[in-house]
Amino acid sequence: MLSDEYIGHSGAAKLRHVIKQLGYNKDVDVEFATILAPLPDIRVKLDGQSFELDADDLIVCEHLTEHKRQAEINGSIVEITFKDALKPGDRVVIVSYFAGQQYVILDRI
Template sequence: MKPEGSVAQKLHDVIRQIGANKNTQIELGTVTAASPAFTVQIDGTKLELDADDCVVTVRVAESGLAVDDRVILTELSDGQTYVILDRLGAF
């Protein structure tokens, strides 16, 4: 469970409210190598994803990913692929 009030938890709650899979897990990560052959380190894990492990939304693809960008991800049901939903912005 993500910390209450965190951006990840709020996004997770919205997805649940609109009827998505109850097992949806929202993760945060940091880009460690830039587009097009990007890599993303998922917070709190040793898992580092490369571009072949990910699908990016049009919004993310239009401007690419830069080193140290913070991103919001979710794992697809195949357990092998992640979707990079967006960058995490400052509030």
């Protein structure tokens, strides 16, 4: 349940609050960020931080990258290429762990 202090906030602020309350783990934190540069040399700016993260700091979930999948359509196997990779300006939700030493980009927001 959200307290009254979150009623007027954005959906992203509410989501962050709920995730922190329900999934609290002192070794894991949920953060928001903006993509500055795409893969393979990805760079990310975390909200409220002065530093940037680069490819060495980040793990990107497959559905946020260009990737191929096989699908069956009308009994035939076809290969589909998903091209909706992260691009500069995209807002993302990130989970940090190992005291902020590693980050996983979970999804766009």
